[in-house]
Amino acid sequence: MRVSISGGVHGNELLGIYLVKDLLRHRPSIDLDLDLFLANPKAIEACRRYIDYDLNRSFGPIAAKEDRYEFERAKKIKNHLAKSDFLIDLHTTTANMGISVILSSQDALSQNVAKILAAEFEEVRIVRWFGTEEGEFINSCVPSSITLECGPVCQGLLDARLYFQAKKVLLRALEILQKGQRADFELECYDIVEYVDFPRRDGELFGMIHPHLLGRDFSYLRQGDPIFVTFDHKEITSQKEGYAVFINEAAYYEKKIAFCLTKKDRI
């Protein structure tokens, strides 16, 4: 079984970059055809999310027509992943999401790995996210995959505790794949159903995440709960209900996402 692990799809998310480099130096002794790679070398060098366009929204057929560095990379990565059975894509978030396993396909193998990890590790939750209008994820290149979304951590720096936590989860994922372990149980998951933008006037922010909401990823948001506070100190309350995730993710300001709302389901 060929298993690929990608770090640095976003060049300023250091955890995955250094974890891939570490595993290249000290290859795990595991009976898998292990393929480790850094996805966006120029963005890693510049310590930026991307050079021209978000690489993790660049894998669709339409996007690939334009002339941008990340579309070139996406084509190469697509070829590179053609023989892979499974992909583990490493990311970080500034939101307080622990080690979230993001599922973006519905196949049994991906679900299996996600469920075993979520059952074994307290800090692991399953989030299902089947894509965005912005463009397709790297996961679309392979039949099966999980994304490890680790946080909270700032862009451009390393947090040792989170690093070792993520490494433990990653190594366990490889073991599950090697042993072909099955999850014969149901588990809860969070399905992303809606994006909520910051308050804006003429495109410009006029408020921030309310301190009451900040850091409360996966807690239930009710109608009337404060979600934003304006620069002149007025509260804005929620019109919607749901479990909020990706609260105050730095990279999503430009995507006009202050947080995502999810619904709980079971897999």
Add this chain to the structure above:
Amino acid sequence: MRVSISGGVHGNELLGIYLVKDLLRHRPSIDLDLDLFLANPKAIEACRRYIDYDLNRSFGPIAAKEDRYEFERAKKIKNHLAKSDFLIDLHTTTANMGISVILSSQDALSQNVAKILAAEFEEVRIVRWFGTEEGEFINSCVPSSITLECGPVCQGLLDARLYFQAKKVLLRALEILQKGQRADFELECYDIVEYVDFPRRDGELFGMIHPHLLGRDFSYLRQGDPIFVTFDHKEITSQKEGYAVFINEAAYYEKKIAFCLTKKDRI
């Protein structure tokens, strides 16, 4: 008295950028010739620290000879600040430094403002930093100044609590200047005396800030205290003593600074 307030010297430090924009919309009713400006428009637009070179190391005579966007900006800002008596420069840090007032000149007015703020606000400490070999700070353009260094907060996002805390300190600084208040007391300060780099091999990181040190800005570091942990889980201990600041500041990875050591003094 002409008082300038600059935000966005670093384009991904959103607190100062939005605070300046807020004060431009709602000018404080204070009897000062108040001048508010955004220092690095292109970097703000790109949400990056800088385009070509760190603007806050671009104010020296040597640097100004080269052809880079930030050197152009530095020249314009130098002219712009020629008539200013006082500058308050707004920054953020990923380190747990509260609202640090950085003094980079020795004049009485700057010390005065810093001391009153540090005496009144629990979260305010004074750090003296008289420059770096990399290039001169924006503070070198004016006779008197303070820098507000607010953290911890990630680059590229806003934290409402820190924002309003910083705003309160900033407005108090303006009041001190307007009233010409004097600080007839001594106070402790932290003088930056040394930079400590991450463990590296051939320039490449092989360790991170130790969890024991992370977030412990302004606490005393003794010889033998763990400061780094390598990717393969070995502890590295300190050879030096002192109060550590700027611990794990994202922007200083490329400057080869994992943290700064300070000595306590009194002003």
